[in-house]
Amino acid sequence: MKKFRLTSFGESHGKAIGGIIEGCPSNLKIDFEFIKNELNRRKPNQSSITTSRKEDDKLEFLSGIFKGKTLGTPIAFIVWNKDQKEKDYEDLKNVFRPSHADFTYQQKYGIRDHRGGGRASARETIARVVAGAIAKLILRKLNIKINAYVNSVGEIELLKNYKDLDFNKIEENIIRCPDEKLSLKMIEKIKEVKKKGDTIGGTIFCVIQNVPAGFGEPVFEKLQANLAKALMSINAVKGFEYGSGFAGTKMIGSEHNDIFYMKDGKIRTKTNFSGGIQGGISNGEDIYFKLAFKPIPSLMKPQYSVNEKFEKVIINPKGRHDTCVLPRVVVIVEAMSAIVLADFYLCK
Amino acid sequence: MKKFRLTSFGESHGKAIGGIIEGCPSNLKIDFEFIKNELNRRKPNQSSITTSRKEDDKLEFLSGIFKGKTLGTPIAFIVWNKDQKEKDYEDLKNVFRPSHADFTYQQKYGIRDHRGGGRASARETIARVVAGAIAKLILRKLNIKINAYVNSVGEIELLKNYKDLDFNKIEENIIRCPDEKLSLKMIEKIKEVKKKGDTIGGTIFCVIQNVPAGFGEPVFEKLQANLAKALMSINAVKGFEYGSGFAGTKMIGSEHNDIFYMKDGKIRTKTNFSGGIQGGISNGEDIYFKLAFKPIPSLMKPQYSVNEKFEKVIINPKGRHDTCVLPRVVVIVEAMSAIVLADFYLCK
Amino acid sequence: MKKFRLTSFGESHGKAIGGIIEGCPSNLKIDFEFIKNELNRRKPNQSSITTSRKEDDKLEFLSGIFKGKTLGTPIAFIVWNKDQKEKDYEDLKNVFRPSHADFTYQQKYGIRDHRGGGRASARETIARVVAGAIAKLILRKLNIKINAYVNSVGEIELLKNYKDLDFNKIEENIIRCPDEKLSLKMIEKIKEVKKKGDTIGGTIFCVIQNVPAGFGEPVFEKLQANLAKALMSINAVKGFEYGSGFAGTKMIGSEHNDIFYMKDGKIRTKTNFSGGIQGGISNGEDIYFKLAFKPIPSLMKPQYSVNEKFEKVIINPKGRHDTCVLPRVVVIVEAMSAIVLADFYLCK
Amino acid sequence: MKKFRLTSFGESHGKAIGGIIEGCPSNLKIDFEFIKNELNRRKPNQSSITTSRKEDDKLEFLSGIFKGKTLGTPIAFIVWNKDQKEKDYEDLKNVFRPSHADFTYQQKYGIRDHRGGGRASARETIARVVAGAIAKLILRKLNIKINAYVNSVGEIELLKNYKDLDFNKIEENIIRCPDEKLSLKMIEKIKEVKKKGDTIGGTIFCVIQNVPAGFGEPVFEKLQANLAKALMSINAVKGFEYGSGFAGTKMIGSEHNDIFYMKDGKIRTKTNFSGGIQGGISNGEDIYFKLAFKPIPSLMKPQYSVNEKFEKVIINPKGRHDTCVLPRVVVIVEAMSAIVLADFYLCK
Secondary structure (H helix, E strand, C coil), rough: CCEEEEEEECCCCCEEEEEEEEECCCCCEEEEEHHHHHHHHCCCCCCCCCCCCCCCCCCEECCEEEECCCCCCCCCEECCCCCCHHHHHHHHHEECCCCHHHHEEEEEEEECCHHHHHHHHHHHHHHHHHHHHHHHHHHHHHCCCEEEEEECCCEEEEEHHHCCCHHHHHHHHHCCCCCHHHHHHHHCCCHHHHHCCCCCCCEEEEEECCCCCCHHHHHHHHHHHHHHHHHCCCCCCEEEEEHHHHHHHHHHHHCCCCEEECCCCCCEECCCCCCEEEECCCCCCCCEEEEECCCCCCCCCEEEECCCCCCCEEEEECCCCCCCCCCHHHHHHHHHHHHHHHHHHHCC | CCCCCECCCCCCCCCCEEEEECCCCCCCEEEHHHHHHHHHHHHCCCCCCCCCCCCCCEEECCEECCCCCCCCEEEEEEEEECCCHHHHHHHHCCCECCCCCCCHHHHHHHHCCHHHHHCCHHHHHHHHHHHHHHHHHHHHCCCCCCEEEEEEECECCCCCCHHHCCCCHHHHHHCCCCCCCHHHHHHHHHHHHHHHCCCCEEEEEEECCCCCCCCCCCHHHHHHHHHHHHHHCCCCEEEEEECCHHHHHHHHHCCCCCCCEEEEEEEEECCCCCCCEECEEEECCCCCECCCCCCCCCCCCCCCEEEECEEEECCCCCCCCCCCCHHHHHHHHHHHHHHHHHHHHHHH | CCEEEEEEECCCCCCCEEEEEEECCCCCCHHHHHHHHHHHHCCCCCCCCCCCCCCCEEEEEEEEEEEEEEECCCCCEECCCCCCCCCCHHHCCCCCCCCCCHHHHHHHHCCCCCHHHHHHHHHHHHHHHHHHHHCCCCCHCCCCCCEEEEEEEEECCCCHCCCCCCCHHHCCCCCCCCCCCHHHHHHHHHHHHHHHHCCCCCEEEEEEECCCCCCCCCHHHHHHHHHHHHHHHCCEEEEEEEECCHHHHHHHHHHCCCEEECCEEEECCCCCCCCECCEEEEEEEEEEEEEEEEECCCCCCEEEEECCCCCCCCCCCCCCCCCCCHHHHHHHHHHHHHHHHHHHHHHH | CCCCEEEECCCCCCEEEEEEEECCCCCCCCCHHHHHHHHHHHHCCCCCCCCCCCCCEEECCCCEECCCCEECCCCCEEEEEECCCCCHHHHCCEEEECCEEEEHHHHCCCCCHHHHHHCCCCHHHHHHHHHHHHHHHHHHHCCCCEEEEEECEEEEEECCCCCHHCHHHHCCCCCCCCCHHHHHHHHHHHHHHCCCCCCCCCEEEEEECCCCCCCCHHHHHHHHHHHHHHCCHHHHCEEEEEHHHHHHHHHHHHECCCCEEEEEEEECCCCCCCCCEECCEEEEEEEEEEEEEECCCCCCCCCCCCCCCCCCECCCCCCCCCCHHHHHHHHHHHHHHHHHHHHHHHHC
């Protein structure tokens, strides 16, 4: 993130969440409906399997856009936090919730906004979705397409190759898995876990198509390294693999090598275990990767923990949380991918 | 990599490989023997299962060190490439080797140094090992320990938890796996694959101990995001997972949450599925991660490919290559980890 | 500007001006009154010699501050532009005003917000003053003092050494010159120029005291280089000199060398032609510099120019503008200096 | 300096001086003769008015160039320091020379290489000249011309407008002043000062022609701000002014405004007090600036000072130094200007 650059701000229950996007080219027509739709894909309370918490998330642009087009100057945007219920969080004030960032923030800063996770809250991803939507608008002229979908929920896993899926079906169900039958099983699983007051993890698969050869840099700024950083920075992500990934470690070279051949006057590879990237640079084939998401730590069950006075405490469930982060995270994965690609495109 | 910063240079068969390290604190005593030993852990021809290619890799420091101590100014270093056999590579000049960077570099730059992969060669990792060794010297005063080892070769996988292993045994065998029995199987496997002129992948496990709470930044500069970028930038890496990783996606929250408790007057977690990082910031527990390495693409078998004139060609095996990159890569994984940690330490 | 970093946004007549400050230490108590006072030193219509344009400039913080203290997370702030009179600027829409940024923005971006200069307007300096005020709060604990004042208006120049001035008098007159007699002459001069519908330039002198030895970096990141960049980025600045400056070029070395001697147990210099910086690093003596400001280009007279259709046009005076930027710029000079010093302090 | 980036290294009497240039476009033909000639313009002992110290300064490229053309990968280069006379500097080991960086380096780092100024030595500018020469090669295709010359030595000042000078005459005399008569006076002055064992300052004027409109960025990354930073980072520079500079502060707006008009189908300005930059962005007119250089502090006379033990000492003259840095600095000023412009060009 060097040319196209997002600087974001905001605590979960502070006044607002927002950001500044620098490096966006001038004269780009802003498709406000599209951006709003991207935010809707992320927003809470969108279906029976997401949190019932209501957040309006009304987006306001403050600068950088003039009569619907970008000026080339910084694009600032803001989403007000309307629902600042201070009292709701009073009893979490001095407590470190398990597997949250309460403890580490306190250690690092000696102070924290305890309300809803403060800066560590996934509410911060609003800024990513807005910047990602603008990045997608930039990439439109190259016809680059980014499609992410839910690949597994717990043990329920989509085993089909992405090439055998219809990406148009992703948005047709509330879990955002393009396989209809499996999507029902995933939804059922989430509801089952929800009843127990528990949460569950899963994986997201993402496919990026029509990236021309030449995106990425040698050595430290490899395309996959920048994708990994961007995606591993999303809350709850525990792993990233691209191309053949961990399964590729069990292959031998003669199976794994992607043989070049000519097709329609272009150099292509017969297989694509490389995941569209060789030597850190895109080769024109599909870029694809998989992400691991842990079960989110906010349970609807009592849990033991420790408070700031080093006392053992019981944390009782409070608020309304997602049982499974996956359906809402699909658009965030696409957004971070778009930001990385837009940056490499603009740096070329 | 913001304060402690490595800028590297060099093509595989150019005059030299080297780099400049900026941001190293002054008055650090340089342990030249240690650095040399780290380079020896990386060097070719170190055992019967690594390439028999001989490279002397004599390291020379050019600046930033005065009477054995750092000055606080840029530390430049160089390793000359003694063995520049131009002719050896003549018949690869116009050919794109499968799953190498030949094609993508040519697409990106319109020119490339075809000799031994040029800038895309893993010979570049010499610079990483030198900077990593200096980073380790910086981290010594915090008693931070970084131990990587070979966790699997193809299907042969070490299933023990890292806590049940003796890291002192890592360097006792040529594959660098701390389990003696398994190391023999791995070595056998590599020799078997080598005989067939093929190559094989595997995984590296890395454990970082004694990192104080507070390393890392919120949101985009999370510790795991920076580790992922640094490690995914190593040649042949296809995946990164930390803590519970991909297996964690199959867990439910009440299993996965790391419960805080008091131990010896300190706040600790009972389990460590978080992998020592919460909200992007270290929590004082062990940091651990696993990396997937693909089988390297240089085979000792003929392969089909395409040349710059878009003609189908057969590439005949040439040179001496590793069958399995894993034993030589252990020190590189440690080096990149050390660079990331030293940077966060110095930025604190 | 690496650790303490301001990212700003906003067009002069867009919705708002604001910014995000990253890298501010946590647990810093925010003195809101002080910040408001700094903004008042910058605001228009503060006296009979500044523009009569009324701008309320009410500052709102959006993040990073919790119960009056900084969280260590990004501090976002905003000032709404209340007075968006689109029509006032209609006839400047296609015209390039002389010595403004209209032409260059149009050349660079192919689009521009013509209302009041858009992004090029000095209204952007609100963000600098806010960040500078916070930087000053950081520097308070080192007792670092930054005092700027008006040194000349046109030919009327303060010839006294800064050591013979009482900085407490700077804010006692509307021109912000600590010499009472001269301040009256300056004010008279500005009123005289204003009557003619013209504008006038001048110089600002700035003294930074109590900076400990050791701020700054060798070679490219010298303290004076970073000060020069920060200060030359202010609208209308045409020159920067520190220490002996241009006058020093007429000296010989034996006059110019600052001889070291011992005073009160510390190493000091007898003279200070170095301006408190040697080899790019502060030496503990006063840092001082002078800045040249051109006469601002918005005249209350008709001027010839060219429009976007390449036609010759006459631009008639419009709006209310400063005759002399100097009194309002004093606080901006201090702000940019504080930002640079806070960054070096936090990077140490 | 973001895309085209020089990282340099080296102490004056360490093993070598050198650097790594990143971001140079691929397929650029390297004119080695030109680079060598640029280094010759900087080298010591080039004439009767420069130091008689002999330094061979043989340049060696180590990477990034293949068969005479750039690869797009980092270009490393090195100049060995042949003349490492440790003993010569023994008596300066614990002494702080007046107006040198000895004291500030010691304060900052607690250690320093005392030999010839170590990292603070102007020998470091070799790296700038090499990178600047490559930047000039990049700018050749835009026909951008950069000419610097000596404008004054002490009180002897060239008062002609740069438009009335013949830049071809700059290299015709040893002081590098394009006015023949004045050059003789300058040379005479330097010889006179030299006889007294003293040194003298002066100014450099630099003109950059044929820069297209659109180089530079708004607000913090203005073209003049980046030029100021780059040029103020050169040893001994005390001031920078561009366009009307300090003299412009005495003008009124109606004199200073550069009126637009049409000439040969292009928008031009009648005067150029703006110095080719408006709103931080080039407008297509000539960019010009002036730099103040102090008299260098190495005298051929005894001077009082203080040593590391806080004792008063007398420093006796040693070594061979320039009396006036100006003739050798002309190429360095051009180099830093070229680096800034090449970066803005490549970032566009």
